[in-house]
Amino acid sequence: MKLKCVAIDDEPLALELVAKFISQTAFLELVSTFENAIEALSFLNQEEVHLVFLDIQMPDLSGMELARILDGKQGKFKPRIIFTTAYNHFAIEGYKVEALDYLLKPFSYEEFFKSATKAFQFFEEKENHLSANIASPSEYIFLKVEYQLIKILLKDIQVIEAYKDYVKVHLQGKTSPILSLTSLKNMEEMLPNDRFMRVHRSFIIGLDHIDAVVRNTVHIGDTVITVSENYKESFMDFLNKWIA
Template structure:
């Protein structure tokens, strides 16, 4: 399991350190870094993020204010927060906005790992709970396309491709893909795991539409889609069922 995350800090050295620690941690996947909370807020409105490493004292919009905005959002997925700050007086406020943890600067990689392990355990427990209470299975989904909701039959989807703040849903017997304002992460949560699999930061494939597999690519129709290292183990686990 990979935890998608972003880091926000107006101090370059502190931001670089968090970025370095994230890249050292195998179960974290860094999506972006920001030196101000306003840009980060815009990003979270258009991308599904699991976890935010958030400094508190920043100009214009503080980390605590950003956390309150995220906490107050109605519906949709809300990222969890680990605060990174030099001021321990904010600890109580941090827990009021349901922060997962609180890292006091300067912190070591050991401190960072303890905190992120707590986050990993949280997301693992959440995933197990969702597995034990699965969503009703249907053979279709609805996606927002321009100003309407369009019904998409699951068996017609061949693969899904990330495209800026949108996704392209490629369908069999259709020349042009459907463009929907959502994220690949959100699509991954909507689709049944036994029929669809993420193989790359930019691709989810329909397993039934695989035509051939080479060392690092999957062919679906005329498309050769890369299998990235981050998703290779999961794909190989699926593939091993067919290898004698």
């Protein structure tokens, strides 16, 4: 497997260095370079690219603005990003657009190779996950936790809780929840609706883990969750079947 790469930087020498590093890496394939993010966006809207090495401080359209556009891209294929920048204060913003890594200039080939390897492992894991889903219904999902993909068994998920820009996934047998940068809506779409239900704007519950229902509250272990008005009807439908 080779990752198709694009390098974007308005500094010619920096762009040349990244292109050289890509060419020296056996599992990477350089398909194009750009000194302008707007031109790069036009290319990325037409071509399938795995990985974008992206500078942040650029005129007209900054690397972070381009990253936000790419992060919102719909469809099966969405390029991933490794930022290459001289400024370290963009790390949190990079995390929000799910960048795979953050290379601080000037960086060596060794540092570049570590980031490239992380990207290769990400796509390899993703490919294996897709193959597994095609072969049989999945009993697990992958969640992005920091810069890793973590495999989560569906049977272990008790409660999913919205927390700012993240979700907290509470797992059976674990004392601390997993924190993942995604939305409750994305989680709701990802999970099978015969095993999970949204009962509140801030909570999804694992139906198999319900210990008790008391009036309009659900008890899962020590956690008590109120079923809000917007979700009460669908929850009562489930409850009537459960009682039957």
